[in-house]
Amino acid sequence: MVGIKHAPRPAAAETELRPRARRKAQRPQQILHAAFEEFVERGYTATRIEDVAARAGVTKGTIYLYFQNKEELFQDVVRKLSQPVFDEKQFLEQHHHRSCEELVRIYLDTLYEHMTVNLYSREILRFLIAEGRNFPVIVSAHFDEFVKPLLTMFDHILQKGVHEGVFEIWAEDHLSQILISPALTYAIDTLLGADTNLPELKVYVNTHYEMVMRTIRKSTI
Amino acid sequence: MVGIKHAPRPAAAETELRPRARRKAQRPQQILHAAFEEFVERGYTATRIEDVAARAGVTKGTIYLYFQNKEELFQDVVRKLSQPVFDEKQFLEQHHHRSCEELVRIYLDTLYEHMTVNLYSREILRFLIAEGRNFPVIVSAHFDEFVKPLLTMFDHILQKGVHEGVFEIWAEDHLSQILISPALTYAIDTLLGADTNLPELKVYVNTHYEMVMRTIRKSTI
Amino acid sequence: MVGIKHAPRPAAAETELRPRARRKAQRPQQILHAAFEEFVERGYTATRIEDVAARAGVTKGTIYLYFQNKEELFQDVVRKLSQPVFDEKQFLEQHHHRSCEELVRIYLDTLYEHMTVNLYSREILRFLIAEGRNFPVIVSAHFDEFVKPLLTMFDHILQKGVHEGVFEIWAEDHLSQILISPALTYAIDTLLGADTNLPELKVYVNTHYEMVMRTIRKSTI
Amino acid sequence: MVGIKHAPRPAAAETELRPRARRKAQRPQQILHAAFEEFVERGYTATRIEDVAARAGVTKGTIYLYFQNKEELFQDVVRKLSQPVFDEKQFLEQHHHRSCEELVRIYLDTLYEHMTVNLYSREILRFLIAEGRNFPVIVSAHFDEFVKPLLTMFDHILQKGVHEGVFEIWAEDHLSQILISPALTYAIDTLLGADTNLPELKVYVNTHYEMVMRTIRKSTI
């Protein structure tokens, strides 16, 4: 009987840890996600620690066991919940048999899909714009870690195209940035909740792709 | 002729008022600008009415003589300090002798100059992204009043070009939006204070212009 | 022409004063009445000087020309707008041919009518109860000037009745106060806005009168 | 027997709680009483939450843990600190052997004693008169819960007397209200702090009682 008193030991599902320890190990993640959602819904200042706690299923005090303070929590949310759109190496390997034009297309499709599906990216963009002034460090960290790789990768595709004689890089600077811009426009439109004005995605991407190709395709006269 | 050179004496409006009345007439503007600057520096929530007052050279109470409350003040800042980039009619008249390609170039130059010179536009964009969730009305009002005309006008230039046989509109939708996107990217980059990553404007505009032309110029084979 | 420029001199209607002077002379009264009404509607603290001013048709500043401050204004309202229910001398002369029983009846009728018709009395009672703590002087002044005479006068009627052998004063003290009490109850009920519970006045007065008579009428066995 | 002498150990409710929980359990009462006293001394508007807190030995914030806001606090004070004068059933059982005349006397004695001893009743009456305009709900709630039962109970005594042939109800309506009125007068006088004019209670009650009896005692000729 004594043994039965205790809840049966759960199958060590995800980790080897005891339930208590496991629960503890998950706390920070739970809290980060809860915080993210609250920050998304209300913005930094309007978000109350207590609401984050409630959403995470803990209480105020617990938040402070894992995070110094609200500011720290916010920064951690941005840092830890940002997800790279691509893993460049993997992307190139996965699509190594594709033509450069196809790579551009897949790149764009992936990018837009990421933005559509992945709440995080979009909302973190909002955070950065809204609160960036007060958190300059995470802004540039985010830029380095997530935006720059995006641009670099597009650059690589362009270069590959040049190398293969299908693309033409006629400008010295900023070309990738300019060519990808429409995706940012789309993201901002979404952020502004301009639902009415939101373009139909498929058509939008087609046009975007066409714009890119017309711009860089090497004329083969 | 000499006489005519001077602007016509302003209607008794401002100058002839007694000092007190004149001061009063200026208050709302003073406050709006002070508020704008505080909102820019701190964001909506972090801005204290008392700071706005101090910056405007008045005291707390005075703010409330002219604005219902903080929210109202914020909305008025956005509403009243937004400035249209173009007056389309005037723009077209002024440049009626230009070719369509030149019109596109002037359009872009004007747009970027506006963004560079005009603090307001840029920061109001930040407001809209940061606080838009809480002020949906001004977001859509702003879109209708300032963004939509911008797009429409670009559309008109494109159509003119098509009419004259120099441009080709090969997409049914969103073309203008996509073609102008790089300007938004530039604005956002500025907002993010990515000073390091900020492109040299002249080169950036050139590239943007070239992108547009490559995209829409009718091939004349 | 010069003469016509000025507004025609209004006929010296109520006083010999010039219009301007007359207007000035009326100001304090106007303000007192406006203040009274505001105090009635909102209570002392919730009444704003500006509202009083607006109701009096002047501006804030003007109030302070005639009254030291809000407190002073309140006290003046209570002092100057209280109106005696009876002029005892006149009352007795007017009804000298009546029997004592009739005098009691007329006394009660007058009292209730005063309370019903005369907003002031009722509301000033509320002031006294609500704010009396903070204005002890006017409470006792009011008591001496308005309540005491009321009781005294009833006493006199009783004594007259005793003298004429129709009434019997069987208690040494407080008899008048007790016999008049139902009128106070009625006033309070009105104040509490207990409209639902408010008795039909005529019936109520009848019962009150009957109570009084049964209490003091000399049995004539 | 010794053991039994002690009151049965109170249900774990209060005593067995850990100190923290116990303190929490008492907070609302502490605050209510502190608030009551402040409201009594200053009136609703002039009372500052911070003063209530200080008197309750807590800080501002704590008040808001237990009460939504100042208004709510006020209403709760009125609601929860009002105490019925009688428990009718108990009163009648306790005095079932008394004559109806004695019942009337005891009723009055109890009523006056309640008013004298029980600060709350008196001051809550002041609240209702002073602030009733702004809290109509609690006025009528209070009337239904505390005043009406008082009248009803007096009615019942009268009816009992009629049944036993000693009283005569000669008026259809409002009789109880009128007969009890002097008690209200007494309460108001106390409220007005008319200490000078305050009757000596014993004499006053005697006269009141005599008035009632002369009014309703069935003549036994």
Add this chain to the structure above:
DNA sequence: GATGAATGAGGATTCATTCAT
């Protein structure tokens, strides 16, 4: 480790009062 009661600094807003015009 977790809790949640308590704190108290901080900020929006109101309004009696002043005073230059």
Add this chain to the structure above:
DNA sequence: AATGAATGAATCCTCATTCAT
């Protein structure tokens, strides 16, 4: 005499943070 713009003290309420349990 009258105005009404401006002031700033006063007060409600919120919420990040602490800490005894």
